[in-house]
Amino acid sequence: MPKIVITGGAGFIGSHIAYHVRNQFPAHQLVIFDKMTYAADVRNIQDLTAAGDAELVIGDVCDFDLACNVVAGADYVVHAAAESHVDNSFGNSLLFTRTNVYGTHTILEACRRMGVKRIVHVSTDEVYGEVRTGAADETTFLNPTNPYSASKAGAEMVISGYLHSYRMPIVTARGNNIYGIRQYPEKIIPRFAMLLDCGKKLTVYGSGKNRRHYLAAEDFAAAIVLLMRRGEIGGIYNIGSEDEFENIEIAGMIADIFGHALEDVIDFVPDRPFNDWRYAIDSSRIRALGWAPQHRLVDDLAGVVQWYRDNRARFQRLVCDIAGQATDIGTGLQTGTQTP
Numbered sequence: 001m002p003k004i005v006i007t008g009g010a011g012f013i014g015s016h017i018a019y020h021v022r023n024q025f026p027a028h029q030l031v032i033f034d035k036m037t038y039a040a041d042v043r044n045i046q047d048l049t050a051a052g053d054a055e056l057v058i059g060d061v062c063d064f065d066l067a068c069n070v071v072a073g074a075d076y077v078v079h080a081a082a083e084s085h086v087d088n089s090f091g092n093s094l095l096f097t098r099t100n101v102y103g104t105h106t107i108l109e110a111c112r113r114m115g116v117k118r119i120v121h122v123s124t125d126e127v128y129g130e131v132r133t134g135a136a137d138e139t140t141f142l143n144p145t146n147p148y149s150a151s152k153a154g155a156e157m158v159i160s161g162y163l164h165s166y167r168m169p170i171v172t173a174r175g176n177n178i179y180g181i182r183q184y185p186e187k188i189i190p191r192f193a194m195l196l197d198c199g200k201k202l203t204v205y206g207s208g209k210n211r212r213h214y215l216a217a218e219d220f221a222a223a224i225v226l227l228m229r230r231g232e233i234g235g236i237y238n239i240g241s242e243d244e245f246e247n248i249e250i251a252g253m254i255a256d257i258f259g260h261a262l263e264d265v266i267d268f269v270p271d272r273p274f275n276d277w278r279y280a281i282d283s284s285r286i287r288a289l290g291w292a293p294q295h296r297l298v299d300d301l302a303g304v305v306q307w308y309r310d311n312r313a314r315f316q317r318l319v320c321d322i323a324g325q326a327t328d329i330g331t332g333l334q335t336g337t338q339t340p
């Protein structure tokens with residue numbers, strides 16, 4: 001039976017990719033390879049695993065022998081596993097290099113040894129660093145500005161080496177901010193939804209004027225499936241939307257859903273050590289393959305917020321029961337450790 005492996009498939013984006021892949025490749029065996037870090041949850045994929053539609057292999061992408069076993073016989077490997085939260089990367093940056101650079105290298109080497117037919121690597125628009133005006137295309141110089149984006153850029157450098165040295169069948173996707181259900185509440189939308197649901201204030205970094213583009217997880221998953229089928233080997237594809245908002249606008253939209261005036265629920269906190277002002281990417285290349293976002297944040301936000309409210313029990317301990325404010329969540333700044 002043909003086989004597809006999704007690393008990080010029990011996390012936020014990986015789980016959306018897993019459901020989409022299941023629909024689009026019904027005859028394939030689907031294996032989710034995930035370490036089950038704090039950001040993963042078996043409930044993210046329980047509809048797949050309970051029905052026997054996917055198998056979960058719990059393990060570390062840095063474990064070469066296990067990685068070889070998992071990817072053996074795979075037609076496709078989608079590599080989405082990563083440490084993904086910028087705030088954590090300021091506190092424990094070595095873990096980011098271990099998982100995101102060494103882990104990607106390990107998966108690539110395992111795929112090379114096992115003769116995997118196609119790999120889609122999930123990267124990020126943050127590898128470009130700040131884009132104050134205009135939009136970066138795929139040829140724009142990489143200029144990462146924090147340990148997370150540096151580790152993602154490092155992974156892409158390993159890929160470049162494998163493309164040139166071994167002619168490996170790799171396609172890279174650089175996505176902008178993704179929103180949707182099942183996201184760990186360290187990221188802005190689930191965090192703000194849960195904070196207001198718990199009766200807490202919204203903690204906004206700095207002036208709140210930093211801007212981000214938002215793309216629905218379903219649209220991103222569709223783009224990944226398109227790249228599995230039609231992405232050019234060695235190609236890099238920006239995957240982004242036109243939906244651009246300041247952080248303070250996101251706060252305002254969520255406050256509005258709860259029926260609050262923003263000024264009554266907002267609490268400004270000191271900014272990150274460095275916080276990119278804006279990211280922006282030109283997605284013409286994947287749009288030329290026929291992809292375009294089907295969702296808009298303004299249409300989806302109320303439903304997404306409601307999902308977090310409906311699943312409050314799952315996130316209660318992380319957001320509602322902690323002492324202090326939301327900056328305690330997943331910032332990593334309190335850990336001070338550098339244990340990979």
Ligand SMILES: NC(=O)c1ccc[n+]([C@@H]2O[C@H](COP(=O)([O-])OP(=O)(O)OC[C@H]3O[C@@H](n4cnc5c(N)ncnc54)[C@H](O)[C@@H]3O)[C@@H](O)[C@H]2O)c1
Binds near residue numbers: 010011013033040079
């Ligand atoms: N969230 C976004 O807005 C966004 C935007 C662009 C790109 N990305 C990229 O998309 C991918 C997925 O991001 P996400 O937001 O779903 O992250 P996430 O933190 O929700 O999920 C990451 C998953 O990877 C797994 N994982 C972590 N370390 C692992 C290891 N050593 N071995 C095996 N599994 C491991 C975790 O258990 C988790 O299931 C990442 O590569 C990220 O860089 C995310």
